[in-house]
Amino acid sequence: MIPLNIKKLAEIVKARNTLTDDAAISSVSIDSRKVLPGCVFFAIKGANHDGHDFVNQAFQNGAVCAVVQKKIDTDKPVLLVDDTTGALGELAKYVRENSSYKVVAITGSAGKTTTKNIINHILSTKFRCFSSPKSYNNHIGVPLTILDAPQDSQILISELGSNHIGEIRQLTRIIQPDIAVITTICPAHLEGFGSIDAIIKEKVSITAGLRAGGKFFINGSVKKLVDYCKKQKLSFETFEVPDFKLSGDKSTFVIDNVAVNLPLIGRANVENASAAWAVCKSLGISANQFSESIASVKPVDMRLEPLNLGSCLVLADCYNANPGSMANALETLSLMAAQQGRRAVFICGKMGELGSSSEKLHAELGEKIAQHKIPVLLTTKGDCTGVADAAKKSADYDISIGVFENTTQLCDNMYKFIKPDDIILVKASRSERFEAVVDSLKRLFIGQ
Numbered sequence: 001m002i003p004l005n006i007k008k009l010a011e012i013v014k015a016r017n018t019l020t021d022d023a024a025i026s027s028v029s030i031d032s033r034k035v036l037p038g039c040v041f042f043a044i045k046g047a048n049h050d051g052h053d054f055v056n057q058a059f060q061n062g063a064v065c066a067v068v069q070k071k072i073d074t075d076k077p078v079l080l081v082d083d084t085t086g087a088l089g090e091l092a093k094y095v096r097e098n099s100s101y102k103v104v105a106i107t108g109s110a111g112k113t114t115t116k117n118i119i120n121h122i123l124s125t126k127f128r129c130f131s132s133p134k135s136y137n138n139h140i141g142v143p144l145t146i147l148d149a150p151q152d153s154q155i156l157i158s159e160l161g162s163n164h165i166g167e168i169r170q171l172t173r174i175i176q177p178d179i180a181v182i183t184t185i186c187p188a189h190l191e192g193f194g195s196i197d198a199i200i201k202e203k204v205s206i207t208a209g210l211r212a213g214g215k216f217f218i219n220g221s222v223k224k225l226v227d228y229c230k231k232q233k234l235s236f237e238t239f240e241v242p243d244f245k246l247s248g249d250k251s252t253f254v255i256d257n258v259a260v261n262l263p264l265i266g267r268a269n270v271e272n273a274s275a276a277w278a279v280c281k282s283l284g285i286s287a288n289q290f291s292e293s294i295a296s297v298k299p300v301d302m303r304l305e306p307l308n309l310g311s312c313l314v315l316a317d318c319y320n321a322n323p324g325s326m327a328n329a330l331e332t333l334s335l336m337a338a339q340q341g342r343r344a345v346f347i348c349g350k351m352g353e354l355g356s357s358s359e360k361l362h363a364e365l366g367e368k369i370a371q372h373k374i375p376v377l378l379t380t381k382g383d384c385t386g387v388a389d390a391a392k393k394s395a396d397y398d399i400s401i402g403v404f405e406n407t408t409q410l411c412d413n414m415y416k417f418i419k420p421d422d423i424i425l426v427k428a429s430r431s432e433r434f435e436a437v438v439d440s441l442k443r444l445f446i447g448q
Contacts, residue, residue, distance in 0.1 A: 001027060001147055002098050006065045006077055009040060012094045013067060013087035015079040023064045023077070028091070028147040030140065037062030042088050043069070044140065051084070085139060092143030093174045099146075101130075101153045104279055105160050105175055107168055107203050108183030108219075110325045111272040112137065112159040114264070114300050115183050118276040120157050122285060122293040127154040135319075137161030142171045155283070160206060163353060165193065168202050172209030179282065180206045182218045183275050184268075185225050186324025191355035200228050207234060217278045219271065239278040244270045246335050249306050256287035261295050265315075266304050266332035268325065302435065304329060309445035311420050313342070317427040318434040321351045323361050326427065327368060333425040334372040342423040345376040347414065347437055349407070349428020350383035359386055366390025370399070376417055378402045380410055407432065411440035420445065 004012075006021040026038035032054035035041055041058035043051035043066060055066045056074060065077040069084045081087040096103070104119060106112050113135050120131040130153045132145035137159035145158045160171045172180070182203050185196065193199045204225070207216055218225055220238030229236050244253035244267070251262045251270050255277055262273050273294060280290055299305045302319040315336075317329050330346065337344035346369060354361050366387040369377055377391055381403055388403045402417055404410040414437075418424065424441065428434040 001025075001149070002095055002151060006040075006079075009065065009067075009091065010079050013079060013081050013090050015067075015081055017078075017080050019065075019077055019079065021065070021077050025064060028088075028144070029058070029063075030088070030144070032058040032061060032063075035061040035063045037064075039063050041066045042084050043067065043072075044084050044088070045069070088143045088147075089139065089170075089174050092146040093176075096146050096174065096176055099149070099151070099153075101149065101156050102178040102283075103175055104155065104157045104179045104181070105172060105177035105206060105209075106158070106181045106183065106275075107160040107162070107206050108181070109186045109199065109203075109322060110320070110328075111183035111268055111275070112161065113319075114269060114303060115181065115272040115275050116157050116159055117300055118273055118294060118297055119279050121297045122276065122280050122290055123155055123157070123283065125289065125293050126285065127283075128152055129155045129157060131157040132159055135159060135161070137171075139167065139170065142175055146175060162202055163191075163193075165198065165202055166205075169205040169208045172206045174209070176209045176211055177206070178211050178214045179279055180210050180214065180216045181275050181279060182206070182225065184219045184271060184324065185222045186322055187354065187357065187361060191353040194355065196224065197228075200225050204228060204232065204234070215282055217275065217282075219275070221271075237278065239274045241267070241271050241274050246332070247339065255290065258287035258291050260291045263295065263297060264299055264304070265306065265336065266328050268328040269304070304332060307438070307442075309442055312418075312441070312445045313340075313423045314438060314441055315423070315425045315427075316435075316438045317425065318349075318432075318438060319430055321349070321427055321429045322354075323351065323365065326351065326365055329425055329427050330368055330372050330374070333423065334374065337423050340423065342421055343376070343419060344372075344374050345378070345418055345422045345424040346374050347410070347424060347426045347434070348377060348379040348384055348387055349432035349434045349437075350380075352429035352431045358383055362386040363390040366392075367394045370394035370396070373397055374399070376400045376422075378404070378410060378414055378417055380404050380406055407434065407436055411437055414440070415444055418444070 004025045035058045041063040059076045130149040162168045216236040242253040305316045307314040363386045369391040
């Protein structure tokens with residue numbers, strides 16, 4: 001982070017009180033347990049915890065200042081602001097504007113984290129890169145990404161996420177990208193947006209913060225997205241998904257006459273790699289460099305992560321789920337099962353935040369299961385009852401379906417349906433906590 005002192009911080013965050021203290025600030029934290037000497041602590045009020053309750057602990061750990069939105073009983077330096085989350089964003093915006101690195105910002109309905117990781121993996125061979133940890137993509141995570149970046153960084157790579165209208169516009173004006181990317185568009189967070197058109201408008205608002213002369217890459221296969229950008233008279237470039245071959249635990253395709261072996265499975269990961277290639281190429285990476293580097297990229301935890309459990313193969317995809325990512329995962333399961341001569345099992349949890357479209361989209365998922373002729377479906381009651389009903393109705397083959405009261409009952413009974421040589425896809429929205437299913441499979445097959 002760029003050098004700052006408390007006096008300058010008060011000015012940046014528009015504090016209601018003034019401090020003449022010129023003590024230097026070396027870092028920022030919202031977690032009192034992670035405060036180090038020289039740190040400024042922002043007291044954020046969250047859903048489960050209020051940072052104001054931990055201000056004194058932050059000072060005990062060496063904080064030089066705290067930013068709060070309500071009065072605190074302490075004689076230590078405290079800056080009072082209207083909203084600590086907004087103040088965190090203002091500080092991040094100031095740091096971004098006074099830093100020399102280039103910013104790559106990634107949004108989209110799916111693939112943000114994987115695309116970010118691929119870009120970071122490849123660009124790190126040539127530049128000093130810093131990328132947001134995990135999925136730091138919201139009004140707190142994006143500012144923290146900026147504030148955590150080493151001062152000598154040459155490229156910062158960040159995700160921008162959104163589940164309500166206006167969030168991307170706010171985030172992009174803080175991070176001010178030099179390169180903006182939209183990975184793909186599909187029905188996700190419909191509860192907050194209402195329609196695909198609203199999702200497209202929200203994602204395209206990433207251009208509101210794009211710096212002069214910046215590049216904007218979009219997925220050329222999403223016609224509605226391309227048409228919208230044309231209608232808005234935006235300057236953009238498209239990336240296209242090349243022809244590819246799925247083989248075991250990797251995908252192969254060609255860019256600029258160079259063969260690429262991508263050690264990530266599924267059509268969506270080829271799409272993510274194509275987005276990454278557009279960015280890397282614009283920053284001077286050759287096709288040969290890209291191909292050589294991507295060969296060692298690692299899968300993201302819980303995103304179609306292959307786990308060999310004895311003779312059983314589990315595709316763990318428990319981080320998120322929407323109709324687009326479900327379709328990709330099902331296609332991957334079906335292809336891999338056919339290539340490896342295994343029986344396919346789909347352990348399915350609900351897709352969250354689909355609003356009034358939830359029933360329809362879950363039924364469509366059931367129809368897709370039947371189209372891919374998945375022989376075993378295990379799920380839970382609620383939204384996924386519609387998945388099971390539609391799969392059973394649509395299947396023109398023998399399909400074994402188990403519908404359980406809850407995840408615990410599913411875990412307790414899945415041994416009745418699963419065989420040691422199966423390939424098993426476990427996928428649900430994050431709220432379903434389906435990592436419990438993966439843990440149960442580990443205990444079942446390898447005793448862990």
